[in-house]
Each structure stands twice: as structure tokens, then as C-alpha cells.
Amino acid sequence: MPSISKKGRTMPESPIRKLVPFADMAKQRGIKVYHLNIGQPDIKTPEIALEAIRNFSGKVIEYSHSAGIPSYRKKLAAYYKKHNINITADDIIIGAGASEALLFAFQSIMDPGDEVIIPEPFYANYNGFAINSGIVVTPIFSSIDTGFALPPIADFEKSITPRTKAILVCNPNNPTGYLYSKEELETLRQLVIKYDLYLIADEVYREFCYDGHQHYSCMHLEGIENNVILIDSVSKRYSACGMRIGCMISKNKELMQTALKFAQARLSPPTFGQIGAEAAIDTPDLYFTEVLHEYLMRRNVVVEAINKMPGSFCPNPKGAFYVVARLPIDDSDRFCQWLLDSFDFEKQTVMLAPASGFYSTKGRGKDEVRISYVLNVNDLKQSMKVLEEALKVYPGRTN
């Protein structure tokens, strides 16, 4: 039997997916499972995007340009201009999702053994992309007690080594929903200049900001144009995860020429996703007004409900559609599995993501879970009721 790579053996299983078999078994027992574990929105994709795909009139589905269809990139540059981000089509490389775009970025700036600093908890698949690229993630602890604000700069500086090449932030944040302020990003700007690092910002939740807060992009930071890499995606913005369209953006010409070589090796991004994504740029503003209103109500349902549960705490995040909550539990992995294999309230249960999977440091997040508020308000209210009842009887309850 030929061998499996070390890379393959150390590749983590997704914290979101490892409970899937238990959810399936619960469903087989006739239990309704509320899925609060995934980032798959239930919001409709804008009709304008679906229509463009249905109207495809080509006769041959050809390779597109390796960096993406030029007309799409041009229109995308105009989208960013609306967000006060001044870039041209040449500063964009379209990827098969933000996933591929981030891999292009990692590969272009880091070699095996190089290091990227990421505040934890962080999007679990960053670990996968790091292992894929042979690079090392250095986590910096951000605490639920500050609502997962940016850790002090001193903590970053302590973690910088000669192999450190980049800092990666997700803003608004998955899994915490935290929205970094202009001031926090300014401190990162100073750090990036001082150590000549790349600043990679995953801003796929840009549109999802609440309570009147504005998103401040890493592209707004002045004087570090050659250091900044923006990672983006249409998956969440237009509820179009299956289109697999994301992008990597930078004003650093040498970097983009390098990334293009990785893009050329795989020939092109998906054609239909690009057609849909290009059309989606004309989505009426009303769509976002409605979507944001919906998510705001959902967030309020979750945050209020959890903070009323004895021994539980949930910050009130300003962005994305996730919260990380602290619950009175011994072990979030055990609790989330128990919810599926040993508990039901009136034939219903909830599926949550154990927060441990979002921490790189072993042992952290054991009393925390990530909740995606991607269900309608009624289902969310019912889910919170189920969670409340579960906490009352969970054998591993801590207080």
C-alpha cells in the first residue's frame, strides 16, 4: 500500500463537518435538526444573477482569461469604487472562491516553513490552506471578554520571527462577527510598515455591518499599497456560495504577476460563476437593505436569547452572520455531539459548531460554540428555546 503524505495526515477535518454523521442519525430517528452550524445562507440569490446564467447564449463553454473575464473584472473595479476602494481590473485575479484566491496569495508570498499570524478564533479552513501550502499559522489570542477585539499590538510583536511574512485578518470576522475599527486597522498598518509584512484581509462579509457601523477596508490604509492583499468572494454577498467566485486584489504589481502564474497553471476560473457574478453587481440596493434588516433581527434574537440563559454569554457583534457564545459546558465538542446523539426537546435539536475547531491553540474554545444565524427568525427563536432546554439537562454542565 503506497503512503499518504504527512501533509495529508495532518490536514484537519472541518469542525463544521465532523458532526454531520450524528446529525444524519438524529434525522433518521425522526428528530428535526436546526442547522446553526454552517455559513450557507438561506437568502435568495439575486434574480439578476440567475437570469444572466439562464440567458447564456454561447455555443462553446471556453476557458476564460486566467485572471477572470475582463468585462467582469472591469465591472468589479467599479463595484469597489462605490466602496471607496480605488483599483483597476489589472489589480484583480478571479479565483474559484475566496479559497483559491487565498491559496494564490499564500503561495505567492510564502514558502514552506514561513509564518502567518492570525488572531484566533479564526475561520477553520485557514488551517487547511496553511497545511496545503506548507506554512505555519501563529495564532494570537483574541478574547470573548473584549468581544473578540483586535489583540494588543504587543502580542503581535512577540510573535513575529524572521519567518513571519504576513498577518491575516477576517473583517467582519468569521467566526466571531467582530468588525475591526479604523483605529484597530491603523495599528496593524504601523506594524506592517515596521516589519515590512503583508497584510491579508478577508473581507467577504463587507456588506454585513449592523447598528450603523461602517466597514473600513484594509485597502483604505494609506502608504502600504504594496503590502495589502484583499481577499473577497461573492458567496455571502449574493448568497451564491455554489458559484465559486472570489478574488485576490493587490496594488503590488510584482505580487500580482506572481499570482497570475499560479492562476495560469489552472487555466481559468469557472465561466458560469463569473457570468452570474458580473450580473450580480447590478443587484438593486434594496436587496441589501432587506437582507441586512433580516440578519439584524436574527442577530438580535440570538444575542438576546443567549444572554438570558443562565451562565451563558454572547457578545453583540457588528458584522457577518455569526456569533461565538460562551456556554456553561465542559467541552464544546462533547456538547455539540450530545445535542445530536443524546438530546431532543419535543423531537427537535440544534446543530452548532464547537468553537474549539476555530482555535489553533489546543484547549481553547472548550466552553464556546459558533452559531450561524442563517435561519429565519421563527426557526431561530425555536432553536434558542431548544438550546436553553438542552443546557438545563446537559450532563457536562459546569455551573
Added chain:
Amino acid sequence: MPSISKKGRTMPESPIRKLVPFADMAKQRGIKVYHLNIGQPDIKTPEIALEAIRNFSGKVIEYSHSAGIPSYRKKLAAYYKKHNINITADDIIIGAGASEALLFAFQSIMDPGDEVIIPEPFYANYNGFAINSGIVVTPIFSSIDTGFALPPIADFEKSITPRTKAILVCNPNNPTGYLYSKEELETLRQLVIKYDLYLIADEVYREFCYDGHQHYSCMHLEGIENNVILIDSVSKRYSACGMRIGCMISKNKELMQTALKFAQARLSPPTFGQIGAEAAIDTPDLYFTEVLHEYLMRRNVVVEAINKMPGSFCPNPKGAFYVVARLPIDDSDRFCQWLLDSFDFEKQTVMLAPASGFYSTKGRGKDEVRISYVLNVNDLKQSMKVLEEALKVYPGRTN
């Protein structure tokens, strides 16, 4: 200015794309350029595939299963059964093109510094995927004088080291069009057993076999089920390169579980490509009969024309839609550029791919070019006339 990775600096530019600026300039001078440099077929995508995409009636473009839509994989297994390849849906992971599928395979079986043996000339992007994965390509020379038949097994054995993990063959071959025989594959089978290596077979041109020859798949080799990895794609089969749908297939359960972790990290393959690819499986046989008849005529035009040019030689390959031809030229890179920037015949010229880019060993392929016969017969005849005239006056002609 932060640094670019070594990986990024050593990433090769595509041999197919580096001449594009010269082609653009030729077109600006009013010269018609016949594109024989790329693998983008002019054949129509089956209507049944386009229709399925146009008929998409979903309201949300959701993530699909990380391994690919289950109904698509099930139907794909039935497609393979028709080709006497017995697999189930669980043996398949769908990728964004064969490119991503091959990256999954490389990552799952090799760590940085590990080696894969590939007969050269080979598909140039294998180099890119190897650099991406930090692995080393060990080329084995296959000669135009044998029509690019499989090199002697002794040559493989000489190249095997403790770091050798796999042998990769493309069958039918890009760039040579060579179709490996059952006997040749049997010798690889012996080798794979003897050294417990993986055998990766890129069979994306399976349908394109001529002169009554049958394709023999690596999946037909008995007793090495755990060693064989099949890489496939719908790009060429259905002339649907932009769908970005390929797959990785293996009976090795441990390998597939590992590859799935890489697939999960990037969430899912493109939805619309999968919808089109699933529908395309019902493409009527007549489509392939017509396409094969068309390619056969094209191949004959190219092979006959080149073998009539003094000092030139072209094997008569049995598969794919490429030939590698030997021309009386000093340097194929120089020649291919000269065709675009210094030559025209009645305001026409041809764009070819220098074969040097398909050899890993420096200096090889200097008098060879790859020709993709992806134009209609009339255009191909005209292209061959242009090439003939070009060779008469090329300043670097060698005999």
C-alpha cells in the same frame, strides 16, 4: 516592499501564453493569426449540457457536497461503467477542473521534496502544480523517433529514489498525441508493484482515439487498485473547458479520505459546471462519432502536410488533438516568436507552441513544436501552407 516566495519566483510562465503579446501585435498590424497553440477546441458544447444550465430553477446557489453533487457522481460512475471501469460514486472527488483534482492527488501523496516521474515532453502545467506542491518532477526522455512511446522501464528504474512516490502519465498524451498500449501500461503495473508507487493517469482525452485504436485505462490494470489514481475532466470530452469540472478517482479508501479533507477546505466545486457536466453524460453517441471524424480529418491534414515539408517530421499519433513535430529550425522559441513578429504570408501567420516548454530537461525540444489541431480543415490547410512558406525563409533554418 515585502518579498515574493521562492516558489512564486520559480513558477514557470506558460509556454503557450508567453507569445500572446506578439500575437496581439501581429493582429494589430492587420495579420491574420491561426491559433494552433492552444487546447481550446472549436467544437460545440453538447446542447443537452447548455440546456440543463439554462433550466436551473433553484433560488439559492448553494454549496454542493465537497466531493461533488451526489447525483452527478452516481451518474459519472455509470459513465465509467460503459468504459469498463468499475467504480462507485464514493471513489470520485469532483474538482474545479483536472487541475484541482491533480493538486488534491499531489497533496495527498507527496510532501515537499518528494518526487514524481513523468515521461517528457509533458503537459507544461504539471510543472506548475509540482512547484505549487513543493515536489520535484523527474523527467524521463521519450523520443519523437519512436513517436513518443513509453520510455524503457530501465530508464524509469534508474530514476527511482527513496523520495519517488509516483509515476504520472497522460494517456492519450498532451502534447504528443501518443496513445499508450495495454502492453506499455502493463510494464508500468509491474514497476508500480515492485516499488509500491502511485500510478497517476491523466486520461482527459480518453474519447479521442483514432484509426480503430481503443483506449486502455490505468483503471483496467489488475491488482494495483490501491496504487492507481485516475485524473479526468469534462473540458475536452464535451468541449466545455470553462465549466471547470474534473475529478480524481481511486479505489484507495485512505487516499480518498485524505483527498476529501483538501476538498472540504475549499468547500465545494462549481455548481453550474456540475449541472452541465451531469447532463452532458447523456450526450448522444453521434456527437462523438462526428467529433472524432472531424478530428481525424484534421490530424491527417497536419501530419501529411508536415511530412511533405523538406527536413520536417511528424509522427502519426493515435489520440488527443495534438502533434509534436520536428522542424528544420535552430530554436523553437525563436521560431515561434519570429512567426509572429517578423513573418507573414499573404497577411497570414501561425501561432505554435514551442516544444521546449513541454520538456523539463533544458535544451530539449529546440527543434520541435506542438500543434493543436483545433481549427477546421480549411483553416488547417491554410495554416500548413503558411508554415511551409515560413520554413522556406526562416533565417534560423538548419537544413
